[in-house]
Amino acid sequence: MAAEKLTLVEAVAEAIHDEMAEDESVVLLGEDVGRSGGVFRATEGVYDAFGPERVIDTPLSETGIAGAAIGLAASGMRPIAEIQFMGFTYAALEQLFTRAARMNARSRGQFPCRMVLRAPFGGGVRAPDLHGESMEAIFVHHPGFKVVAPSTPHDAKGLLTAAIRDPDPVMFFEPKKIYRSFREDVPEGTYETPIGEAAVRREGSDVSVFTWGASTRPTQEAAEAVAGEGIDPEVVDLRTLSPMDTGTIVESFKKTGRAVVVHEAPRTGGLAGEITALLQEEALYYQEAPIERVTGWDAVYPLYELEDFQLPNAARIEEAIRSVVEV
Amino acid sequence: MAAEKLTLVEAVAEAIHDEMAEDESVVLLGEDVGRSGGVFRATEGVYDAFGPERVIDTPLSETGIAGAAIGLAASGMRPIAEIQFMGFTYAALEQLFTRAARMNARSRGQFPCRMVLRAPFGGGVRAPDLHGESMEAIFVHHPGFKVVAPSTPHDAKGLLTAAIRDPDPVMFFEPKKIYRSFREDVPEGTYETPIGEAAVRREGSDVSVFTWGASTRPTQEAAEAVAGEGIDPEVVDLRTLSPMDTGTIVESFKKTGRAVVVHEAPRTGGLAGEITALLQEEALYYQEAPIERVTGWDAVYPLYELEDFQLPNAARIEEAIRSVVEV
Amino acid sequence: MARFPEEYDDCERILAPDGSYDAEAVAALDLTDEELRGMYGSMIQARALEERGLTLQRQGEFHFWMECRGLEASHVGPAAALSDRDWMNTEWRQYGAQIQRGRPLEDILLFWLRGYEEWAADSIAEMEPYERRMPHIVAVGTQLPQTAGLMWGRKLQGKDEVGLVSVGDGGASKGDFHAGLNFAGALELPVVFLLLNNQWAISTPVERQTAADTYADRAAGYGFEGTLVDGNDVLATYRATKRAVEAARAGEPHLLEVLTYRRGAHSSSDADDYRENVDIEAWRERDPIDRYETFLEDRGLLGPDDFESIREAAEERAREAAESALEIAETQSPEEVFDEVFANPPDYVDDQREELLDLVDRHGEAAFRW
Amino acid sequence: MARFPEEYDDCERILAPDGSYDAEAVAALDLTDEELRGMYGSMIQARALEERGLTLQRQGEFHFWMECRGLEASHVGPAAALSDRDWMNTEWRQYGAQIQRGRPLEDILLFWLRGYEEWAADSIAEMEPYERRMPHIVAVGTQLPQTAGLMWGRKLQGKDEVGLVSVGDGGASKGDFHAGLNFAGALELPVVFLLLNNQWAISTPVERQTAADTYADRAAGYGFEGTLVDGNDVLATYRATKRAVEAARAGEPHLLEVLTYRRGAHSSSDADDYRENVDIEAWRERDPIDRYETFLEDRGLLGPDDFESIREAAEERAREAAESALEIAETQSPEEVFDEVFANPPDYVDDQREELLDLVDRHGEAAFRW
């Protein structure tokens, strides 16, 4: 397959474009997704290619967008709903929790809720309040969703394709900080990156570092930095947060016996806890040091310049790696 | 102080009543909280005592109730908002997450969001969908809230009083399954049970069982059952979920070296993970066995007869206790 | 808000409470005798089911029941006005609407016993009319944008179908109401919004729910028409819905406010001890079945003996359906906890199911009951 | 929806685009010369601030800026119509309203630089008029039920205060709009809802936002009155708000739709390359400042030289305010991450603050910058 160098946000647009071309039942809806191509240009060109019937600039109501997507799914369509920022999904939560997550169960399979809800997440773009949220854990905790958070252009395209084809409601969270940070080869044509599989970004034997989304970048940096000191970290990018790839997580930990979990979300109640509990249950006897968390603080998300102090950075990650390895 | 035998739901009504009598700025709002005294009669008598100015049956909008409560708080009042069931707080989440949780920070203390949002939570009353939710973890994860979940009439009154007096937004979740399960002595007159302090319900030396809300009942049963077998469990009722009483949790674990966490909420992403991570970080070297979780399944909440299989019961808790002690 | 339909100048009516009627209007309805009798049958069956449900709830067989008496015309007429290909998303309380569309009683009752629903059809194309609905919602109001989305999808698929969705006077306060109507207007969706104003949302009377004079007035704010109808007149609700459905089919949504009154309690969990100045008697005099019986007799379509036998048959059917539903519900087994949580389930679902079954196996089901 | 105010029969206006005006109406306004000049000053100051903000954003000093040109009259008139004791919860874009109420420019700019706001007053009683506001919301529409609650509280406290809250044509689609207006109606709250219809919500034109003919039409659905006003006529927006505030003070909420047009981009992040059939020129001809200048000249209140000097002074003030705001914002330090997360903070806040400060100490601030 030929490949092209794409940014993550371009890969998102390409996945949408290709699936809409393949499957007539795929429609795109959201605020400003059409004529403007989205506030991040994640749907650039899609309106021009498929027109106003299949690409709809909706009224400004996240409740309405989610509700309409649920109804579209029930009708047999395959909606991709965009919520402009994860911080604006809150108005959609009643629709999502009470309905999208339950429709298949409550109709005993008659009405699967085949929909993708896309939203950029995470901080780091110096935007106003609610533009830096990382609340993926709440979607992981509520049964009935699949939750995906790619960190590379290749995965973004493959996972979004898989999400659109999946019969269940998939929450698709895009790391906005790295939407345009780098390009990589992305195959032309459609392909799926399977939902539920983590990616080992760096193999190593001394410590497992688990992360996802934009945090994979500082994590990889930190891993390379400590590698220079003779520590050999394994970096696991979860990619899918629900279902978690417990096999890969546990295997990695069994190999290294040490772990650091990195996420932007606030510490308390974040998914680092879930991962720690999993390792406890499945591999306690391999464990050689406390599992450390490098996360956002339990603070109301600090804005603009102060963001720098909220997000996990390479220095903090390096320190955590060293600390668990030194034990 | 004289005492009376009250059920948990009566204790809630009494706390509201007493605080409204003490502080003119306390008002009560919600669906059916007034003339009918609430669907669970948790506000029985309050309307008769304080009338339609201070006890308001609102229109049916959780968004409106939360939004109005936030505004009332800004005006200098101390609103107690009732949401009929935790499953209906979802429509209030945008107001709560984007505003209640942030108002003090974003106004740098000018507008503290002094409000209590009460909602019955947990399953076990054979009610329809959305009437058995345990999504307390999402409120714990979002910075800016205090989250309380009493399990006894005494604590319900004391904690609700403390919540009403607290300057921050307090999410007050009442275990509906045990609203009327038992009575206990509750002091007359007002008193505070401090927010942020766990209660050791049973002292023991072999294993720490952490829980809250309605699950404390089967947990205590299970503890007594295994005590008969010579196992000596400590039962810790967290009472406050945010801020967690990390001191008591860690101390208990240091003593026993073994832990079981019990909650009704779905397993993945639930607070058992948070507690496990905490114990990891603070007391790994005291640990003698994997920490077990006895929780609701990661299933769309099963209704009516099937509820029985969703909620942690004494048999499951006993088994978990035995299993961590046997290691 | 005024309390009785006759207090509104523009409230549509064909049948007066005393059974007198506008004969021209009846003729214009173009309903066959069979159809006129059919609506009667649905109302009677709804009331019989209601009585059965209440009895069973009191006996502890049902956990919960919502009351419906006196509300039958408000939803039977609208259901009758739909074509077979149309969709109908009503709430639980509207038994009569479900019955009118042919839904088996047993199926209606099973929802109360299990909290989920099942469909026989393999696909939408194969659905019976009564199957053309989404599963019941529980969060009041959420059905409105969902129905907008459903009909948007059907429209995109080139289907000539209309969706009728109901909401109460309470549910109309939810933001979903606003979103649903606004989406329908902005996207020109074939949706009829049936606002069942029974003047109570549990203990909250409509005067405290909103200061609006009528709910029908809200339609203008979304760019379409609204109509107010006497909700205890099954012919008027039929006619107004028929017209609204036609408009919706042509791309113009409609808001139909059907004014009636909840005479019973909200549900079996409701002590119903909060009402001030209620005039249940005045509403009993406006009973939708009584006035329709007078009409049917006057037209020679049915007589007292027929009423009697239709009622008895309806009661018998309700009894049988309840028995059968209870029997079916008995068969629920623990592993159903995990049924259809996902259409394409991740492994953990199987793992947890096994964990549960193993527990049940070792401890016995009794250990799980409380 | 039609595009220009003059296309609506019932759209209120005093000043025409060419500056001609209804002299009787002006007289009835009962505004002093000082007050008339004051509104001009606010509009000019808003425009000067806008230009400064845009420049600084382009220079990378501000991360973000929202555009306001051409919208000045839509919110300056309403702000002028409030009494000192009233409350005003506008959105960010309404610089002119803030200025009209006396908010220091520096304070306005600091919000853009730090994302939070500060008050000088110790209590509500001590607040300056411009301080009588809640902190800015970001989730569009959420301010509406909040303002209802705020004024409900003030009413319970026996205060004779009105709250003005603004929302856009986009925000009016949120469920919060519905909840806010319905609560205000049902609870008879002293709130004026100022709907700033600038015909765009980022790239979405009002025709796709709603099928409603006017937003003012929505008021009836909540049991109160609505008014449509030419939003580029500062005298008309003043008058209509004044009337609405009086009604609100008497317990009758009001919905005021102010029809204008967003000529600029949505914000500094907006490429503004999506508009079809826009007629920016036609709206530039309807500029609110131009027509008001013609009026002021005609009335002999100000002349071309005054306009020039007022503009220059406004630019100077904007420049100074920006400098000072940038300086203040420089002083932010890492521990502010934890400032006022709680009014009564749990221990973990201190623990985490220490953890952060220790990290910063050891690694240096630079390690945290990207």
Ligand SMILES: Cc1ncc(C[n+]2csc(CCOP(=O)(O)OP(=O)(O)O)c2C)c(N)n1
């Ligand atoms: C979002 C939400 N909030 C609260 C409830 C609890 N509840 C169930 S029915 C009801 C009243 C509904 O009143 P209305 O919409 O008028 O319908 P009716 O019961 O009269 O048929 C309430 C408050 C709910 N189901 N959903």
Ligand SMILES: Cc1ncc(C[n+]2csc(CCOP(=O)(O)OP(=O)(O)O)c2C)c(N)n1
């Ligand atoms: C709940 C929510 N959804 C989306 C956004 C992103 N957003 C910011 S402004 C805006 C458009 C608002 O349009 P309008 O209400 O007309 O106000 P205007 O920008 O024209 O002043 C959008 C969609 C937001 N801030 N909040």
Ligand SMILES: [Mg+2]
């Ligand atoms: Mg009702």
Ligand SMILES: [Mg+2]
């Ligand atoms: Mg706008």
